[in-house]
Amino acid sequence: xxxxxxxxxxxxxxxxxxxxxxxxxxxxxxxQEIADFIGDxxxxxxxxxxxxxxxxxxAGVHFMAETAKxxxxxxxxxxxxxxxGCSLADGCDPKDFSEFKTQYPDHVVVTYxxxxxxxxxxxxxxxxxxxxxxxIESIPDEHKIIFAPDxxxxxxxxxxxxxxxxxxxxxxxVHEAFSLDKLIELYNKNPTAKIAAHPESESHILxxxxxxxxxxxxxxxxxxxxxxxxxxxxEAGILHELSKAVPNKTLIPxxxxxxxxxxxxxxxxxxxxxxxxxYLCLKNESPEMLVTEELRIEALKPIEKMLQLS
Ligand code: 13P
Ligand code: SF4
Numbered sequence: 001x002x003x004x005x006x007x008x009x010x011x012x013x014x015x016x017x018x019x020x021x022x023x024x025x026x027x028x029x030x031x032q033e034i035a036d037f038i039g040d041x042x043x044x045x046x047x048x049x050x051x052x053x054x055x056x057x058x059a060g061v062h063f064m065a066e067t068a069k070x071x072x073x074x075x076x077x078x079x080x081x082x083x084x085g086c087s088l089a090d091g092c093d094p095k096d097f098s099e100f101k102t103q104y105p106d107h108v109v110v111t112y113x114x115x116x117x118x119x120x121x122x123x124x125x126x127x128x129x130x131x132x133x134x135x136i137e138s139i140p141d142e143h144k145i146i147f148a149p150d151x152x153x154x155x156x157x158x159x160x161x162x163x164x165x166x167x168x169x170x171x172x173x174v175h176e177a178f179s180l181d182k183l184i185e186l187y188n189k190n191p192t193a194k195i196a197a198h199p200e201s202e203s204h205i206l207x208x209x210x211x212x213x214x215x216x217x218x219x220x221x222x223x224x225x226x227x228x229x230x231x232x233x234x235e236a237g238i239l240h241e242l243s244k245a246v247p248n249k250t251l252i253p254x255x256x257x258x259x260x261x262x263x264x265x266x267x268x269x270x271x272x273x274x275x276x277x278x279y280l281c282l283k284n285e286s287p288e289m290l291v292t293e294e295l296r297i298e299a300l301k302p303i304e305k306m307l308q309l310s
Contacts, residue, residue: 006275013282020053024060025215026237026270031059040215041113042128061269063089066117069289070299080277082287084269086114087173092149094118104166107146108139121298126306129214136161138309156199174265175200178233182255190229197233235267
């Protein structure tokens with residue numbers, strides 16, 4: 001379908017249906033351009049909590065739309081592509097996690113927001129990469145902690161907070177794909193560059209980084225830091241907004257081990273959403289995210305605790 005037609009129709013439908021489009025920074029740039037709000041996981045959860053729209057179109061992945069629905073039981077929440085999953089959420093099966101939990105009965109359970117509603121319902125606290133350190137530090141020292149499902153983020157948090165965490169072995173397929181050899185090669189060609197990395201990356205990448213932070217953390221760092229060149233180790237979609245914010249800085253996506261067309265990391269799940277699918281989901285009001293009330297009430301508790309602490 002023609003791009004101008006899609007933009008026109010999405011704008012019209014959005015007004016007609018009193019809908020809001022929330023998009024993660026990892027979305028296709030056409031979607032970022034038409035979104036009412038672009039943010040990282042924490043910012044989007046807060047936006048979803050406070051919107052007065054009737055319909056939320058969540059241009060992100062499944063767990064994000066699900067979180068928006070948990071926060072807004074009376075609003076219609078739409079996801080442009082129902083198959084837009086996440087390796088972290090998909091790698092933490094509720095039955096397996098329940099068995100895992102029983103091995104550590106006296107532990108506080110902290111889960112990264114990249115997990116299903118069933119896992120959130122089994123958690124004491126939820127966190128995002130932007131507030132994970134603060135959430136762990138809010139738990140009194142005498143408590144033992146399970147952290148799931150991202151092992152890389154968990155390892156990073158152990159170092160940052162000096163707390164011992166029992167870790168679930170999950171990972172993000174995008175952030176674990178950065179190549180240290182290629183990163184060093186790139187850095188040697190750009191020795192004045194600063195490396196900014198997302199904490200979902202493996203520890204050898206984080207060791208090489210000048211700055212470690214969530215998606216919005218990386219954006220704020222690059223906006224305020226005086227360097228001219230940055231190597232950015234997170235999903236490449238972040239470069240769209242960032243290059244508009246810092247037009248005079250050079251932004252280089254960190255190379256992944258896979259030799260793909262852009263030689264950088266893109267999340268295949270995030271990129272399942274397209275402008276056309278966004279238009280169709282707004283027009284047809286489908287696929288719609290639904291969560292049973294029983295599950296929603298349980299999953300809401302740790303999300304609300306996180307939002308109070310953030
Ligand atoms: P943040 O939005 O918290 O930076 O997380 C990145 C991510 O991988 C989202 O799926
Ligand atoms: Fe999941 Fe990683 Fe994609 Fe984020 S970038 S949605 S963590 S697979």
